[in-house]
């Protein structure tokens with residue numbers, strides 16, 4: 220099997236996040252199914268953000284050309300985390316929960332598109348082919364470790 224590069228490795232979780240967002244928006248308001256999918260999306264998002272920061276954006280900070288994009292992406296991760304925290308404080312039966320949930324899904328899609336269409340191509344110019352493969356391995360190991368910790 221061919222080894223993934225860092226962009227292909229990150230895309231695995233991007234697809235999972237889109238799938239979960241779609242299921243979340245399609246699930247009935249205030250149902251157990253909706254809460255279950257929300258918990259799954261929260262876990263996927265959290266592990267992806269941390270592993271992506273440690274194994275992609277922090278290494279990119281070494282290059283002048285990719286400092287700004289890294290800061291921007293990490294700031295957006297923080298914004299999404301705050302939206303998740305806010306949702307956890309709200310009553311899942313309230314209309315406000317549904318509204319905030321929809322906004323979170325929109326924010327996630329905006330972030331994924333910005334990464335895929337803007338940041339990944341820019342990072343592709345900065346990283347060598349060897350780095351793209353090595354970072355994918357680092358990312359996959361980190362993501363897997365974080366997911367195992369969530370299950371524990």
Ligand SMILES: [Fe+2]
Nearest residue numbers: 268271292334
């Ligand atoms: Fe991200």
Ligand SMILES: [Fe+2]
Nearest residue numbers: 229233271334
């Ligand atoms: Fe990402």
